[in-house]
Amino acid sequence: MENSFFKAIENKTGVSMEELLTLANAISYADFSDERQVRKIVRKVGKVANKPVSKELEDELTASILQKGSSLNLSDIEKML
Known part of the structure; x- marks a missing residue:
């Protein structure tokens, strides 16, 4: 991919x-x-998305992710935040 593409995303x-x-x-x-x-x-993910993740939210997300296991992807985590 081109460097300009990466710069545009950044x-x-x-x-x-x-x-x-x-x-x-x-x-x-x-x-x-x-x-x-x-x-x-x-x-x-919270840091990259610039979204604060409280301890309670971290607990909820972790529990949800552990239940879903290997079927989880970045898009799923992003939606949760």
Whole structure:
């Protein structure tokens, strides 16, 4: 992909492509049955999305993600936030 494409995404979202690719990679290889990993990903997504994640919301999202397991993807997490 072209560098201008990445720049356009960075300008629109305020998130560097490096951060997005790192997050996507973490999600791709995550074990969604491991609560610690799920909590870490929830916090990362909140940070990248620039949305505060309270302890209560983190607990709810983690419980929901653990129930869904491996069928979860980045879009699902984003919708939850």
